[in-house]
Amino acid sequence: MTMDAQENSVGSPLDTREARREARLAIEEFNAEYCAVLDDGALEDWPDFFTEDGFYNITARENFDRGMPVGLVYCESRAMMRDRALAVSKTSMFGPRFLRHFITNTRVTGIEADGTICAQSNYILLEVLMDVPDGRLHQAGRLFDRFEPQSDGGLLLKSRIAVYDTLLVANALVLPV
């Protein structure tokens, strides 16, 4: 998985202004569902937003910009995501917290010949902990996504790379964005 995969496709007959509009609105609806699951702490449902061979990565902007893909979370399949979700749910080394995701600025950067939609969005993740009762910024950054349209009209993620701007993450970053 390289950043090249985020390049716009050129010349795909599917890549029209109307198709980008439709795709953008569908992605916004997808992300609202996706964030609600994470906000509710329903981690066991999180892998269902991906294709079976879906890719998920959280990485720092300074690494991403240098083409270094190593990240804090790295899953190469839905099975790995399930393991990840289970591990997070079963461990109690992290204090209870409330999370709230905000996704804005969604833009479709290309639609490939096979229908894959390339898109980017900005995100904010706020967290509230017992010892941070008034809430704080946990992470902010950009999502680099590749979506596979499904026959039922919905979308699944083939790939999501969350690139966070923050140089320091306030505490152990184990939760998916």
Add this chain to the structure above:
Amino acid sequence: MTMDAQENSVGSPLDTREARREARLAIEEFNAEYCAVLDDGALEDWPDFFTEDGFYNITARENFDRGMPVGLVYCESRAMMRDRALAVSKTSMFGPRFLRHFITNTRVTGIEADGTICAQSNYILLEVLMDVPDGRLHQAGRLFDRFEPQSDGGLLLKSRIAVYDTLLVANALVLPV
């Protein structure tokens, strides 16, 4: 008013993918107007976003999740909202501040047989005070809404419950979200 009222309707013929898309876009436009009124401090116009018997509540996530509806603000009609707005406008126990609302992640969770639209959104409320000149997070959370479509094509709120994640609110929480 219980959380059951937020459940998706099942089987309503009105509840199609196209109708949810249309409703979502209409709600986003509604919320942009709603927030502009609150950001401008035009509290006297705030009750006009509700039906005459509209319900409004601000409550903590920890209470909401336990089914405890008691909240910081609790209005069971537009008349009560007008009282509330007047009270806030007339009292001067709160220092002047600038407010800025951000609503994202709007998703329609159901459309009932009578046309009522059930929806949720995430919100951020930032505030700037004289002694907090660089601004801070005042509140963040989720809106649980029920909208009544109007004959002119617009919407009115039958119910809005603002559920804030923050365990501590920085100062007396009297302003509607």
Add this chain to the structure above:
Amino acid sequence: MTMDAQENSVGSPLDTREARREARLAIEEFNAEYCAVLDDGALEDWPDFFTEDGFYNITARENFDRGMPVGLVYCESRAMMRDRALAVSKTSMFGPRFLRHFITNTRVTGIEADGTICAQSNYILLEVLMDVPDGRLHQAGRLFDRFEPQSDGGLLLKSRIAVYDTLLVANALVLPV
């Protein structure tokens, strides 16, 4: 340039509910591109979002509300914006930082007889610096925009006024919003 220019047009036959919906969606797409350019630090591309005689201003809410247009950044043409962008790029008096823009609550407030679209949006600008590694709020406020539809279906800004709520800006405010 006065605030009167932000007033809704009244009676323009172009100003229908459908046209406002279409304009809102187009503006959201415009702003996603606009923010991506600023987030990427590609300041040299920033003036291209404006008409040749485009106007750009960043000003404080307390000044804007009093009709005082003097702002931190004031450009009366695309040429001035190019100078501005060049000056910022060439100077090294500001430490390296990551920026992330979030635009929400976009609403069309009028469409004039010549097609000009008047709109407002709320914005958040987060920044991450070496000595602020967990990120912070740099600015938040409202955009007052006037867009000129282009023959290719896109938009250009005739005027953008960024009105920030914060009374104090954390450090020298030189970057466009």
